[in-house]
Amino acid sequence: MSDFILETRNLTKEFKGFTAVSDVTLNVQRHTIHALIGPNGAGKTTCFNLLTKFLEPTSGSIRFNGRDITREQPAQIARRGVIRSFQISAVFPHLTLIENVRVGLQRKLGTSFHFWRSARSLHQLDDRAMHLLTEVGLEDMADEVTVNLPYGRKRALEIATTLAMEPELMLLDEPTQGMGHEDVDRVTELIRKVSAGRTILMVEHNMKVVSTIADRITVLQRGAVLAEGPYEEVSVNPDVMEAYMGSTDAQLQGAH
Amino acid sequence: QEKVTIGFITDMSSLYSDVEGKGGAEAIQMAIDDFGGKALGQPIKLLTADHQNKADIAAAKSREWVDTEGATMLFGGTNSGTALAGAKVAQEKKVVYMNSGAGSSALTNAACSPYTIHYAYDTVALAKGTGGAIVDTGGKSWFFLTADYAFGHALEKDTSAVVEAKGGKVVGAVRHPLNASDFSSFLLQAQSSKAQVLALANAGGDFINAVKAAKEFGIDKTMKVAGLLVFLSDVHSLGLKNTAGLQFTTGWYWDKDAESRAFAEKYNAKMKRMPTSIQAADYSATMTYLKAVEAVKTTNADKVMEYIKKTPINDMYAKNGIVRPDGRMEHEMYLVEVKQPAESKKPWDYLKIVKTLPGATVFTTKAESTCALWK
Amino acid sequence: MANTASQTPALEISKLQAWYGESHVLHGIDIVVQPGEVVTLLGRNGAGRTTTLRAVMGLTGARTGSIKINGVEAINLSTHRIAHLGIGYCPEERGIFSSLSCEENLLLPPVLKTGTPGMSVEEIYELFPNLAERRNSQGTRLSGGEQQMLAVARILRTGAKLLLLDEISEGLAPVIVQALARMITMLRAKGYTVVMVEQNFRFAAPLADRFYVIEHGTVVQKFSSSELESRMPILNQLLGI
Amino acid sequence: MNFKNLAALGYGLLLVGLLAAPFLGVYPVFVMKLLCFALFAAAFNLLLGYVGMLSFGHAAFLGGAAYVTGEALKVWGFTPEVGLLLGTASGALLGLIVGFFAIRRTGIYSTMITLALAQMLFFVALQAPFTGGEDGLQAVPRGKLFGLLSLKNDLVLYYVVLVIVVAAFLLIVRTVHSPFGQVLKAIKENEPRATSLGYDTNRFKLLAFVLSAALSGLAGALKTLVMGFATLSDVHWTASGHVVLMTLVGGLGTLSGPLIGAAVVVMLEDKLGEIGQFLTDTTRIEWFSTLGESVTMVTGLIFVICVLAFRRGIMGEIIAWLQRRRGEGKL
Amino acid sequence: MEIFGVSLPGLLSQLLLGLVNGSFYAILSLGLAVIFGLLNVINFAHGALFMMGALVTWMAMNYLGINYWVMLVVAPLVVGLFGVVTERLLLRWIYKLDHLYGLLLTLGLTLLIEGVFRSIYGVSGLRYDTPELLSGGTNLGFMFLPNYRAWVVVASVTVCIATWFVIEKTKLGAYLRAGTENPRLVEAFGVNVPVMVTLTYAFGAALAAFAGVLSAPIYQVSPLMGQNLIIVVFAVVVIGGMGSIMGSILTGLGLGVIEGFTKVFYPEASSTVVFVIMVIVLLIRPAGLFGKEN
Numbered sequence A: 001m002s003d004f005i006l007e008t009r010n011l012t013k014e015f016k017g018f019t020a021v022s023d024v025t026l027n028v029q030r031h032t033i034h035a036l037i038g039p040n041g042a043g044k045t046t047c048f049n050l051l052t053k054f055l056e057p058t059s060g061s062i063r064f065n066g067r068d069i070t071r072e073q074p075a076q077i078a079r080r081g082v083i084r085s086f087q088i089s090a091v092f093p094h095l096t097l098i099e100n101v102r103v104g105l106q107r108k109l110g111t112s113f114h115f116w117r118s119a120r121s122l123h124q125l126d127d128r129a130m131h132l133l134t135e136v137g138l139e140d141m142a143d144e145v146t147v148n149l150p151y152g153r154k155r156a157l158e159i160a161t162t163l164a165m166e167p168e169l170m171l172l173d174e175p176t177q178g179m180g181h182e183d184v185d186r187v188t189e190l191i192r193k194v195s196a197g198r199t200i201l202m203v204e205h206n207m208k209v210v211s212t213i214a215d216r217i218t219v220l221q222r223g224a225v226l227a228e229g230p231y232e233e234v235s236v237n238p239d240v241m242e243a244y245m246g247s248t249d250a251q252l253q254g255a256h
Numbered sequence B: 001q002e003k004v005t006i007g008f009i010t011d012m013s014s015l016y017s018d019v020e021g022k023g024g025a026e027a028i029q030m031a032i033d034d035f036g037g038k039a040l041g042q043p044i045k046l047l048t049a050d051h052q053n054k055a056d057i058a059a060a061k062s063r064e065w066v067d068t069e070g071a072t073m074l075f076g077g078t079n080s081g082t083a084l085a086g087a088k089v090a091q092e093k094k095v096v097y098m099n100s101g102a103g104s105s106a107l108t109n110a111a112c113s114p115y116t117i118h119y120a121y122d123t124v125a126l127a128k129g130t131g132g133a134i135v136d137t138g139g140k141s142w143f144f145l146t147a148d149y150a151f152g153h154a155l156e157k158d159t160s161a162v163v164e165a166k167g168g169k170v171v172g173a174v175r176h177p178l179n180a181s182d183f184s185s186f187l188l189q190a191q192s193s194k195a196q197v198l199a200l201a202n203a204g205g206d207f208i209n210a211v212k213a214a215k216e217f218g219i220d221k222t223m224k225v226a227g228l229l230v231f232l233s234d235v236h237s238l239g240l241k242n243t244a245g246l247q248f249t250t251g252w253y254w255d256k257d258a259e260s261r262a263f264a265e266k267y268n269a270k271m272k273r274m275p276t277s278i279q280a281a282d283y284s285a286t287m288t289y290l291k292a293v294e295a296v297k298t299t300n301a302d303k304v305m306e307y308i309k310k311t312p313i314n315d316m317y318a319k320n321g322i323v324r325p326d327g328r329m330e331h332e333m334y335l336v337e338v339k340q341p342a343e344s345k346k347p348w349d350y351l352k353i354v355k356t357l358p359g360a361t362v363f364t365t366k367a368e369s370t371c372a373l374w375k
Numbered sequence C: 001m002a003n004t005a006s007q008t009p010a011l012e013i014s015k016l017q018a019w020y021g022e023s024h025v026l027h028g029i030d031i032v033v034q035p036g037e038v039v040t041l042l043g044r045n046g047a048g049r050t051t052t053l054r055a056v057m058g059l060t061g062a063r064t065g066s067i068k069i070n071g072v073e074a075i076n077l078s079t080h081r082i083a084h085l086g087i088g089y090c091p092e093e094r095g096i097f098s099s100l101s102c103e104e105n106l107l108l109p110p111v112l113k114t115g116t117p118g119m120s121v122e123e124i125y126e127l128f129p130n131l132a133e134r135r136n137s138q139g140t141r142l143s144g145g146e147q148q149m150l151a152v153a154r155i156l157r158t159g160a161k162l163l164l165l166d167e168i169s170e171g172l173a174p175v176i177v178q179a180l181a182r183m184i185t186m187l188r189a190k191g192y193t194v195v196m197v198e199q200n201f202r203f204a205a206p207l208a209d210r211f212y213v214i215e216h217g218t219v220v221q222k223f224s225s226s227e228l229e230s231r232m233p234i235l236n237q238l239l240g241i
Numbered sequence D: 001m002n003f004k005n006l007a008a009l010g011y012g013l014l015l016v017g018l019l020a021a022p023f024l025g026v027y028p029v030f031v032m033k034l035l036c037f038a039l040f041a042a043a044f045n046l047l048l049g050y051v052g053m054l055s056f057g058h059a060a061f062l063g064g065a066a067y068v069t070g071e072a073l074k075v076w077g078f079t080p081e082v083g084l085l086l087g088t089a090s091g092a093l094l095g096l097i098v099g100f101f102a103i104r105r106t107g108i109y110s111t112m113i114t115l116a117l118a119q120m121l122f123f124v125a126l127q128a129p130f131t132g133g134e135d136g137l138q139a140v141p142r143g144k145l146f147g148l149l150s151l152k153n154d155l156v157l158y159y160v161v162l163v164i165v166v167a168a169f170l171l172i173v174r175t176v177h178s179p180f181g182q183v184l185k186a187i188k189e190n191e192p193r194a195t196s197l198g199y200d201t202n203r204f205k206l207l208a209f210v211l212s213a214a215l216s217g218l219a220g221a222l223k224t225l226v227m228g229f230a231t232l233s234d235v236h237w238t239a240s241g242h243v244v245l246m247t248l249v250g251g252l253g254t255l256s257g258p259l260i261g262a263a264v265v266v267m268l269e270d271k272l273g274e275i276g277q278f279l280t281d282t283t284r285i286e287w288f289s290t291l292g293e294s295v296t297m298v299t300g301l302i303f304v305i306c307v308l309a310f311r312r313g314i315m316g317e318i319i320a321w322l323q324r325r326r327g328e329g330k331l
Numbered sequence E: 001m002e003i004f005g006v007s008l009p010g011l012l013s014q015l016l017l018g019l020v021n022g023s024f025y026a027i028l029s030l031g032l033a034v035i036f037g038l039l040n041v042i043n044f045a046h047g048a049l050f051m052m053g054a055l056v057t058w059m060a061m062n063y064l065g066i067n068y069w070v071m072l073v074v075a076p077l078v079v080g081l082f083g084v085v086t087e088r089l090l091l092r093w094i095y096k097l098d099h100l101y102g103l104l105l106t107l108g109l110t111l112l113i114e115g116v117f118r119s120i121y122g123v124s125g126l127r128y129d130t131p132e133l134l135s136g137g138t139n140l141g142f143m144f145l146p147n148y149r150a151w152v153v154v155a156s157v158t159v160c161i162a163t164w165f166v167i168e169k170t171k172l173g174a175y176l177r178a179g180t181e182n183p184r185l186v187e188a189f190g191v192n193v194p195v196m197v198t199l200t201y202a203f204g205a206a207l208a209a210f211a212g213v214l215s216a217p218i219y220q221v222s223p224l225m226g227q228n229l230i231i232v233v234f235a236v237v238v239i240g241g242m243g244s245i246m247g248s249i250l251t252g253l254g255l256g257v258i259e260g261f262t263k264v265f266y267p268e269a270s271s272t273v274v275f276v277i278m279v280i281v282l283l284i285r286p287a288g289l290f291g292k293e294n
């Protein structure tokens, strides 16, 4: 098996004459946190959409664990262990926290189509669900309805649900967007924690987060890869500074 | 002590409510009042309901009336589906079933029952009446504009048979969906067929809009328009300008004779419009039933039916009408023509009787009948 | 700094309370903004900063108290009348219209009769070159950050002198954030009054003349930029900065 | 008393009431009709209330099954249980076909596909020789259950229908509270998220659609058995509209709502005339006696009031009220 | 020359007649699309408003002796005013809710309106004569075309195009389109959205009434005349793409023509064909012919 969990070859997406992602060749190493950064409109979200097949690539191929998944359906890709989060929070608002997590766990029981079976049969998952909630620090809220949660907590819950899928590769799109400083720190910490034994590919504008947890960074610009490497290297790349970071001064501060 | 209860269920609120509807209930009530309001010494009760053209409502209501209100006679209204369902209930519950609004000849053929009396008209009578009379007056080639519904099909089939039997020819037909609203396209097809007669095998709104369009496109100048199922209310609504010259068959016309005029005036005083042939039949049918009950001194359906079937009916509606074993009330029908606007002398003066059609010539004959009770 | 008491404040909020349906979100907010000032509202997630701006615009459910815009009481005015008092509002969720192209979005807000012209379309495109490039794209097909730029750009055209900006640096690349900072400095120079809600303290700190900290629907701290240093510990405690 | 017990008590009382109804002078055929529509509405609500899919073509399943059952009992001479089974199966099959297309689209477009396909079925029902056009398929015999138990007697049929409807209702309740139901809930709340968790949401929606259609088919089949005919009005789009109304009037997404809604709507249709008469007799206001001809108007009025004043539907409002009270009790 | 057994002139005349019917669909679906666009309400009452337009025209003629031409303007105004009242009193409360509630409310309203008129005027309908100026017809060689029908096409296409222009090409139109998505925000920009919404509904109602006036001399004026139209018109809007103005106009006209041909080749199916087309279109284009996918 290759060292790269995810490889794309010449991935391209065109929207009616506009190329949002162009010829992207991306290699994500197993058990690392890989950040995808770039100016607005560079094609980061589009890239994620291609990887999870929410959009159909115009050309190029995607390989996961050495297997070509370019032609697979979103749900199929999810079942392979590639799970994404969304730029806006993705929870099931009117389910309780524990139910949210159980939806992630339930599929493996193989009873999801059993409409004649009692929902009580799902309680066997409660231990595992609580365990996951504990991991993200939500254990005392297990029976609350999710809508009432503050934003940062919803993000945490989302991560717990994602973990339930035992993902090999997690795709996080701006996980800290719209969060207060406390929450940013909490979620950063959480990502670091759950990255153990997994691979994470994330889009993030918050340089403080990127610089603290990312092992490797790919910078996109106008749909194409501009630079790649560890933070220290990329952040001083003059092209990157001009296109993304702006003045050195800002780079030193981080964006936040 | 036995009590007469009549349950009348018809369309009171939609498509067919103008030809019978509330007016039908009023006519029945008039009959009850004229009868003295009492039968077998007990007040006569009339129950009414709107079946909204749904057979399940008609059947459920009918059943319920028999089971819980002790209805002795069920009076079904317009719409064949509801009528057939109602007749079935009456047969099962052994009560008299009368109907003057529905046109389906199935009521007295395949679906005939010893308790059904189909009182006013049916598709066969209309076909034979109008079809026969028009071929006789020289309309040899026919084109049908048919509502794509069982009654439309029946009208077309029966009329074609009559036309062909009399040496006429059917050159074409077009079937339109119910409530088609625009008929110009169908009419052009009819026109290009070069037929002499345009037969409208449809009813109500479809008939009205078809006639209007025929006028607009000048079809009435090249073809003779025959309505197969037309009521006075349709003519009233279209106006003489649109309908003058139209021929059709009816079981009754208010201005037919003194007796009918007397009834019509009385009705008009209440309802502010002249009765249709169906409403008149409703009155007559109720009278027939009440007289029978009074005569046999019981509401027992078998006895009442026996009496009705052997007693000729003579009133403002029918002359020498008889109820045959298949349940059909056989009586004179009339081929009428709509007057020219100039001929009309008073309100509601719309029709003139062109030809009287003896009952035996218009209704299903014994040979044609598929009713097991009449063999 | 324009802080003479004789001047009519551009925005004067007192005892403002606001509700969403049955939930009571603002419990008496008092804020005064002088013409030409840049004021930043700080607070944790859910503190009620967005709600304060929305309440000014009349976009919450019920509200009570007083909101004076250039001396005109606006608490009982309907939203569109409030806008005509000379306010430009950039909402947190951006509110880009998908049935309009990028340029149509930009041109949508009517020019207000405030007597002062806003920026021209050319000036705006110069400030945000991305938008010029994507001008014919459907509004919501823009990337997250491009939409954010569009949302800000849109209200610069109207001639409104009082701008309410909710989390405008959110989701933007550092270069663009720097451009926005320059823009705000420029706006202040031109005499605009700005009320910002910001999560990004480092962005807001050098720009603002004064700060308000909101907690649970009330103002718990207010200070000017000169007091910023001395207040850092307490801010740290309140906001975790 | 807590909420669950209260609900259990409610259902218990309802069941006892239904069991005893024929002996309390309630007319069994009417109650059977009511039960059929209640099942229909409950089946519909399974889809709208718990999956969030609005079908405007449920008449196809009700009516299609009604015809098949009618044909089975009358022409092919099958026993009632076989007829019901065939009806249910045909509902499921139609559901599979309609659902297959409907789940491919969302929102109003999906709704319109259901309507369109149902209209096509209506066309077939109108054109096909065996449906009897607007006369309908009449005089369907009730026959003998398993060839033994004659259903001619209303009372016998009543209990048979009651057992079937209660069983079907329990199946719905179970479906809602099953692992499957849990996934449905998730899909309704946030479909992209459910997809990203590895659920093939279309297959779940399709199964829900087929279940709902099959149960609607059962309702149609029962209706044919009870009434003895199947007519065009069962496949007409207004029947689809009707079931939406029943569900909304009763309370969308509540288990008991559709039952109540069906009762209210069917009562209105059948009994408004009598209610009007009763009002005339008691209040001496002659106008009320015309209510019987104004069913559509009164129905219209009820919808308007329902939407404006209590849009959670009857049961929805009651449940909300109980929950509020419980909430206050806590304080 | 014949095509599938129908002569070319025959087909031409069917095409023309199809366009006439299509004009009614176009103008009705246009109103429906405009209302759906801004109010997010599926206006089931559209058929009833159409009927009111025709009925008001009839009443004016019969009770007041006011002629067709005056009513061509007045009837839409009257019905538009009714729309204003309806919107203020009823629709206002349901904007934030699911489509379902708008549907239910307007359906209820329809039943009420139709019921009231039915109890006064019955169901067979009332006669309205073609205005003097447009009576008679023109022989086009391949067919006899009543002048009135030609007028219907001209009048409705003109109104449709004018409406399209206003909505797609003017500033007012941009407000309308933006208001469709986020009325509160448009209001925060200083646009008086509530009034805009009211007027939009009134305008949609007026369009329906205009179609009603046009139809009065062709069809019998009856309380139930709008009942069967609404489903078809609704289908037109969906095929065209919900909220797409040009979509509903073109689809309306196109559907009239297709329906016309169906009347020749398979007349029984002429009222079902619209649904067949709808399914096919939606399977190929998820958001209708002219709708935008999102």
Ligand SMILES: Nc1ncnc2c1ncn2[C@@H]1O[C@H](COP(=O)(O)OP(=O)(O)OP(=O)(O)O)[C@@H](O)[C@H]1O
Pocket (backbone or CB within 6 Å): A015, A018, A019, A020, A038, A039, A040, A041, A042, A043, A044, A045, A046, A047, C134, C137, C141, C142, C143, C144, C145, C146, C171
């Ligand atoms: N469906 C679409 N149709 C047309 N253009 C699109 C579509 N989706 C995205 N784009 C364009 O593609 C480009 C890349 O968008 P994308 O959302 O991937 O950017 P991003 O890198 O995530 O930016 P941000 O950081 O601002 O979120 C943008 O210019 C956007 O306008």
Ligand SMILES: Nc1ncnc2c1ncn2[C@@H]1O[C@H](COP(=O)(O)OP(=O)(O)OP(=O)(O)O)[C@@H](O)[C@H]1O
Pocket (backbone or CB within 6 Å): A151, A178, C020, C021, C023, C025, C043, C044, C045, C046, C047, C048, C049, C050, C051, C052, C092
């Ligand atoms: N539409 C709404 N309905 C009900 N409650 C709301 C609504 N919008 C906001 N709230 C609640 O009002 C409170 C204040 O929200 P607000 O959006 O003003 O916070 P904020 O300070 O802007 O924080 P954020 O960083 O999340 O934007 C929060 O508790 C929130 O849950």
Ligand SMILES: [Mg+2]
Pocket (backbone or CB within 6 Å): A044, A045, A046, A087, C143, C144, C145
């Ligand atoms: Mg993005």
Ligand SMILES: [Mg+2]
Pocket (backbone or CB within 6 Å): C049, C050, C051, C092, C166, C197
């Ligand atoms: Mg906020």
